[in-house]
Amino acid sequence: MIRAFFLLVFCAGVQAAAPQPPSVAGRSWMVGDLSSGQVLAAQKADERVEPASLTKLMTAYLVFAALRDKKLTLEQQVNISERAWRAPGSRMFIQPRRPVTVDELIRGVVVQSGNDACIALAEAVAGNEETFVQMMNREAARLGMKNSRFMNSSGLPDAQHYTTAQDLYTLASALIRDFPAEYAQYYSQKEYRYNNITQPNRNRLLWVDPSVDGVKTGHTEAAGYCLVASSRRNDRRLVSVLLGATSEAGRAQESLKLLNWGFQFFDSVRLYKGGEAVKSIEVWKGSAKAVRAGLKSDLMVSVPKGEADKVRAELVSQQPLLAPLAKDQRIGVLRVTFDGKPVGEYPVLALEPVAEAGIFGRAWDTLRLWLK
Numbered sequence: 001m002i003r004a005f006f007l008l009v010f011c012a013g014v015q016a017a018a019p020q021p022p023s024v025a026g027r028s029w030m031v032g033d034l035s036s037g038q039v040l041a042a043q044k045a046d047e048r049v050e051p052a053s054l055t056k057l058m059t060a061y062l063v064f065a066a067l068r069d070k071k072l073t074l075e076q077q078v079n080i081s082e083r084a085w086r087a088p089g090s091r092m093f094i095q096p097r098r099p100v101t102v103d104e105l106i107r108g109v110v111v112q113s114g115n116d117a118c119i120a121l122a123e124a125v126a127g128n129e130e131t132f133v134q135m136m137n138r139e140a141a142r143l144g145m146k147n148s149r150f151m152n153s154s155g156l157p158d159a160q161h162y163t164t165a166q167d168l169y170t171l172a173s174a175l176i177r178d179f180p181a182e183y184a185q186y187y188s189q190k191e192y193r194y195n196n197i198t199q200p201n202r203n204r205l206l207w208v209d210p211s212v213d214g215v216k217t218g219h220t221e222a223a224g225y226c227l228v229a230s231s232r233r234n235d236r237r238l239v240s241v242l243l244g245a246t247s248e249a250g251r252a253q254e255s256l257k258l259l260n261w262g263f264q265f266f267d268s269v270r271l272y273k274g275g276e277a278v279k280s281i282e283v284w285k286g287s288a289k290a291v292r293a294g295l296k297s298d299l300m301v302s303v304p305k306g307e308a309d310k311v312r313a314e315l316v317s318q319q320p321l322l323a324p325l326a327k328d329q330r331i332g333v334l335r336v337t338f339d340g341k342p343v344g345e346y347p348v349l350a351l352e353p354v355a356e357a358g359i360f361g362r363a364w365d366t367l368r369l370w371l372k
Contacts, residue, residue: 019265022257027224027244030165031258034173034230034237035268036300038343041261045166048147049243052218053090053113054163054226055155057171058136059121060109060186064179065139066125067102074103076124083129084119089156092117093195104194111192112199113217115154122153129153140167143174157220165241172215172228172239187214187230204252205229212259215239217251225251231259238262269308271299271336275351279315281331283354285362286323292351293317293331299346303338310339315348325354 021031021041028044039045066072077099085096092114094100100108100117102124108117122132129152136150145167151158176183190207191200202219205212211231218226224244231238240258245251272278274297280290293315301311317332325331332348356362 019261022261024242024254024258025245025250026242026254028165029240029242029254029258030169031238031240031262032169032173033262033266033268033300033302034176034239035235036302037173038302039169040238040266040302041258042165045169046147046164048162048164050157050161050220050223051148051155051163051168052157052220052223052226053155054168054216054218054228055150055153055161056109056113056118056218057168057175057216057228058139058150059118059132059153060106060182061171061175061179062125062132062135062139063102063106063109063121064175064182067182068179072102072124074101074106076102078102078105078120078124080116080120081123084116084123087114087116087119087154089115089154091115092199093197094120095195106186107189107192108194110186110216111189111201112194113202115156118154140171143170145170155218155220157222165243168228168241168243169239172230172241175215176230176237176239183214187216188212202248203227203229204248205231205256208252209256209259212256217248219248227251227255229255229259231263233263236263236268265305266302267305267308268300268302269311271301271311271313274298277351278313278334278348281317281321282319283325284320284322284368285357285366286325287355287357287361288323291321291325291331291354293348294351295334295346296328296349299334299336301336301338301343307339311343312337317348323354324356325350327351327353 028047030042030045032039080094090113092108092112105117105121108114122129126132140148148163148167151161202217211233214230215228226243229240240255242255277292277294281293314335329350330347334346336343
């Protein structure tokens with residue numbers, strides 16, 4: 001039997017309707033709140049487009065994973081192949097027979113958007129770019145990027161190389177979530193000098209808004225001007241994806257418009273703290289009669305300003321709940337709705353273990369359940 005517990009989560013007095021999203025000049029776009037994991041607004045988010053240099057987000061993700069797994073080190077020197085040296089398009093200007101460290105190459109990818117640096121790192125991680133591309137596509141599938149396919153590590157045009165605003169939002173969110181130290185180290189850097197050549201980060205928002213700390217630009221003739229941007233203000237972080245703008249200035253202006261709209265008209269509210277009991281649930285045949293049920297981490301929900309009283313949470317648990325129970329064992333789900341519409345479902349865990357009762361306790365509860 002499934003048992004549901006209805007919980008009034010919080011209440012706020014002022015009610016105000018959330019405005020329509022701003023008019024955005026771009027082919028497709030999305031803005032979401034990473035604190036809650038919710039998308040605030042989107043347009044043509046599943047339309048396949050050429051990603052251009054936004055491809056480099058996946059390249060960096062795999063390089064950071066290799067560093068985490070001790071397959072690379074930042075100080076490691078990478079020999080530059082002729083293929084990397086001859087890479088067309090934007091470049092870091094690395095040279096054959098002049099080893100470059102992994103750290104330098106990462107800055108060449110993130111700050112300078114160097115296609116040559118991408119190939120050099122791909123070869124360092126996987127031996128060759130073709131194998132690295134296979135890794136990119138496997139990782140895209142693992143992250144849930146359902147409409148993406150990579151053909152190279154840099155974003156050079158290819159008819160079979162595509163993604164969507166939704167998938168890029170997923171990728172940028174994963175990059176920030178899974179590698180926060182690396183993200184903070186590289187993505188807010190405004191310029192980088194290598195081989196006596198200083199190149200600025202093409203993300204103009206780094207100069208315009210101090211709350212912006214990334215993420216990546218892209219541009220080809222077919223893709224237009226693209227920008228994935230992230231801004232952190234107080235405890236909230238928003239990520240915007242804008243694809244197909246008509247100019248470099250336009251992609252910055254439209255992206256900032258999305259970020260400002262999200263911060264101005266939405267709040268991110270913490271419903272429960274991680275490890276905090278949502279409710280105590282009855283336990284049968286256990287050494288304790290109830291177990292405290294809660295969530296592993298903080299649960300945040302984004303709501304239009306002034307409409308917090310429309311949030312409801314329903315804790316659904318399997319009954320009868322039988323001992324033994326392990327700490328962090330899933331024992332239910334919290335269903336959150338806003339104004340009657342689903343927001344999400346979140347696993348509810350046992351916050352403490354419950355051992356099995358003795359023979360007489362188990363027998364008594366067996367009788368009680370039979371009578372019930």
